[in-house]
Amino acid sequence: xxxxxxxxxxxxxxxxxxxxxxxxxxxxxxxxxxxxxxxxxxxxxxxxxxxxxxxxxxxxxxxxxxxxxxxxxxxxxxxxxxxxxxxxxxxxxxxxxxxxxxxxxxxxxxxxxxxxxxxxxxxxxxxxxxxxxxxxx
Numbered sequence: 533x534x535x536x537x538x539x540x541x542x543x544x545x546x547x548x549x550x551x552x553x554x555x556x557x558x559x560x561x562x563x564x565x566x567x568x569x570x571x572x573x574x575x576x577x578x579x580x581x582x583x584x585x586x587x588x589x590x591x592x593x594x595x596x597x598x599x600x601x602x603x604x605x606x607x608x609x610x611x612x613x614x615x616x617x618x619x620x621x622x623x624x625x626x627x628x629x630x631x632x633x634x635x636x637x638x639x640x641x642x643x644x645x646x647x648x649x650x651x652x653x654x655x656x657x658x659x660x661x662x663x664x665x666x667x668x669x
Contacts, residue, residue, distance in 0.1 A: 561585055561613045563606035565593045573617055580619040585610045586637050588627025592644045604645040611642050 543549065547558040557573040564585040572581040580586070585607075597603045614622070615638050623633045624641070 559613070559617075561610040563597070563603055564610045565607065566596050569610055571614055573619075578618065578620040580614050580617060580622045581625070582614065582623055582637065582641075583625040585614060585641070586622055586624045587641045587644070588624035588631045588637055589640075590624075590626050590628060592641065593626070594645070594648065597645065604648065607645055608642050611638055614638060 543558055547560075549556050549558075551574075554574050554576050557575070558570050559573050560568065560570050562569065564583075566584055569584045571583050571585050573579070574581075594604075597607050619635060619638075621633055622635050622637050624631070624637045627637075
């Protein structure tokens, strides 16, 4: 609506900005479900907003990461960069409506490509999606 839109401000080159007294850090973590992924880290809250790196209780988008084991391993590495921050609150960028936030999303997101890797190597990508590797996710 005219007059109701806020003005846009570019992210500082430091990747840091302030919201209501909390310093926020935009952190590049590499490849996840897509190239050049970032997460938002709020140190004072020990909060990591996972963006495309951390998923909730939904099937992960492996469209770009399913082509090589290396890309899937880069995603796992991106998750480990989030883990290294020591978050106490983690939000998945893709999740079910009303889903609970939690650190457990980090391990669950890593589990998915780890289960996918051996199956895609054995059966190929199209078959791997139909295997029971997804049970319990």
